[in-house]
Amino acid sequence: MxxxxxxxxxxxxxxxxxxxxxxxxxxxxxxxxxxxxxxxxxxxxxxxxxxxxxxxxxxxxxxxxxxxxxxxxxxxxxxxxxxxxxxxxxxxxxxxxxxxxxxxxxxxxxxxxxxxxxxxxxxxxxxxxxxxxxxxxxxxxxxxxxxxxxxxxxxxxxxxxxxxxxxxxxxxxxxxxxxxxxxxxxxxxxxxxxxxxxxxxxxxxxxxxxxxxxxGTFQEELPNVPPVYGITRPVSTWNPIKINFQHLWLLMQDAYRTDSWRDKFRIWFMPTGWRPADVIEKYPIAKIEDPYNFEKYAPKSSLLMQTWIWVQFLFTFALVSYFFANLATIGSPNIFIYGGFLFLIVFSYTELMDRNPYALLYETIKNIVGFLIIYQMGDWFGINAKLPWATVAIASYFIVSNLVTAYFVWFDIRKDSTIKEVVFSEIAQS
Known part of the structure; x- marks a missing residue:
């Protein structure tokens, strides 16, 4: 390890x-x-x-x-x-x-x-x-x-x-x-x-x-057929944790919803993408039928938000690097606490990338957990022995991160959602 x-x-x-x-x-x-x-x-x-x-x-x-x-x-x-x-x-x-x-x-x-x-x-x-x-x-x-x-x-x-x-x-x-x-x-x-x-x-x-x-599965790239990338059921999120379990969640829902006991069992072993007929009719899902004409997933993001996500990414990079360099010192079970916290960081800032208003809730939970870790351990997983200032820097990051996320949620995401609601309301009335 x-x-x-x-x-x-x-x-x-x-x-x-x-x-x-x-x-x-x-x-x-x-x-x-x-x-x-x-x-x-x-x-x-x-x-x-x-x-x-x-x-x-x-x-x-x-x-x-x-x-x-x-x-x-x-x-x-x-x-x-x-x-x-x-x-x-x-x-x-x-x-x-x-x-x-x-x-x-x-x-x-x-x-x-x-x-x-x-x-x-x-x-x-x-x-x-x-x-x-x-x-x-x-x-x-x-x-x-x-x-x-x-x-x-x-x-x-x-x-x-x-x-x-x-x-x-x-x-x-x-x-x-x-x-x-x-x-x-x-x-x-x-x-x-x-x-x-x-x-x-x-x-x-x-x-x-x-x-x-x-x-028998070889296909060369054809000069007159430019590849179009992705999957036929778009994930429509930047959150890798959600993407990892999205298909499994759909299978579980379909197995529960279908009236056929045979389909409840065989759905897991059927060819990829297969769904029970009664579920397809009642619960249709988006699928790309024409690969040359579909809208790629790209929620609006300002230069300021992109810059902030870079900050989050690079700060996470620093935490991951410290984690990998000190696995033996951190020890078990603390390595699992540390790893779990890193997953929480990823979930939080990728929800902001998706412009989810609940990103502030996830960010707040993440930062509270971070402060609890520092409080219980006295520093950030023994980092003070090598970098005496690092725990203060990490705690400061938790505060700044919450404030910046609050700014984006309240003055960008929610504001944008309110404008869209007004526009749709006016269109409906006309």
Missing amino acids: ETYGKILNIAMPIFLGLVLLEKLYGWFTKKESFKTMDMLSSMTSGYTNIIKDVLGLSISLLTYEYMVKHWAIYKVESTIWVYIIAFIALDFSGYWVHRLSHQINFFWNKHAIHHSSEEFNLACALRQSISTFVNLFTVFLLPAALLGVDGKVIAIVAPLHLFAQFWYHTVYIGNMGFLEKIIVTPAHHRVHHAINPEYLDKNHSQIFIIWDKLF
Whole structure:
């Protein structure tokens, strides 16, 4: 846990820097808009994913170590080959986990967050799941287990395999020639993220495109069909915590509402997007029918609000960095209190991004909890030993954050809502 936290403290600023470089490139050379809120929502989703991973909030019903111990038929010597085999095995497993996540209703919930952005850029690569608490797919690592690949090797290679999927989330790299036949390229992955009918549920491979070609899910990017990104049931929120459980909540509602007991059971295992007929009729939901003509989610946000969300994002970055650097010192159960508080920060400021008037309530709750933590511990999780002024700075942030959020809610969001109500009332009367 501590080692992974230190790795993430190195990786986080690198990923942030690359995301900003791509955005600046598009802004200066392509004259494209910055789309701050979408980018910050994506990077904030990255916070939630890595925090959950560091806390180890998931279990495997079938562990890799069990498979190696009981099912291994050969022991690969500890050479470079063991790492190559591990990498290929992870890629094979990743293909099937990815494919099933697209094809089965229940499993789509864990993956919807990754496709939820209506843009395609390096930032959206950071939209990763927090909704999986039980790992059901360890069995796909069976090829590595049969060859006796040590679990420690898998643990080393897995983060590298994940990080290697970051670079191809971009629209700025075109056809890559002969590499298109070997590895997953940006062109392949643009197809995967698209909602065009020609592209849906294609190109599930993660590093080697061969899996899609072997198992019949490959689709090249067509020159006359520009990809349109997102998901066919728009999430319509910047809040990554809501996005992570939105599809699951819909399944639960549909299972409860349908009159058919058969449908109550099979809805979880039907193809992604399937709903009982009686529920579709009574409870229709928004769906993009024409990918070339729909309004992207983009609530109004002033430059001042965007600046404030940047402040919130960067302050959270500082708290996350301290958390990862001091996991051993903070200890258990305090790491779970700290992690929970970080989730509360994320929920609060992304609700403000969504222009939800209740953002002030969430912000107030967050800051009260923050003050209670300082009161109970005497400082911010031992930070005074390293930075004597830091606890005062954090407490001051809680106060300022509440005041600024109150300003936006009362003088921007509620004012705007009042104007809209008046306009709609006048239209109705006329």
